[in-house]
Amino acid sequence: QVQLQESGPGLVKPSQTLSLTCAVSGASLSTGGFYWSWIRQRPGKDLEWIGHIYNNGNTYYTPSLRSRVTISLDTSKNQFSLKLTSVAAADTAVYYCARARKYILGADFDYWGQGTLVTVSP
């Protein structure tokens, strides 16, 4: 059974860096065929894909956040991380980590973490 668990601060000040980690159990980040992804859901209901990373370290980010986002992999700890710099109130959201099944063109998400609420506030 694949499980993902997000961790990190629930409150970040404006202009600072949001840092989250996703610990994975039941699957190895070194295994091919999957991307390891971050998705957020701002208050209301919209889901927004932030980006993902493959086991070779290749990363893909959504264009609107590309200048502020870094996703990295730590295969020794079987976890991956998200850093989002220069945050503002608009970055307040529930952040999910997820496993994405890799296909020829893109990916869908078969396992998700429970999500962690990050609030950007002074």
Add this chain to the structure above:
Amino acid sequence: DIVLTQSPDSLAVRLGERATVNCKSSQSVFYGSDNKNYLTWYQQKPGQPPKLLIYWGSTRHSGVPDRFSGSGSGTDFTLTISSLQAEDVAVYYCQQYYNLPLTFGGGTKVEIK
């Protein structure tokens, strides 16, 4: 970016009746080389992450009840719950994986009438 527009925003259906959710894509998500529609449906219950229901537009994910079905091709897709159960109350999202960035529809809330 591919924009997915879901309709309606919400609907209320009696227990045991059919619920239909629509998803329209701003461009085709059908890939002729493998003859597949790169579209997925998720179910999200309050306080929970989304759960994968349907992929390739019409293939049920493992463990998903057969009252859930997906149909459509190209730009127009439908998720149907053939006989609504109380546990189906949720928000339903479509997602395209035809190209990057991966995008989601705005969601449709399904409630009991």
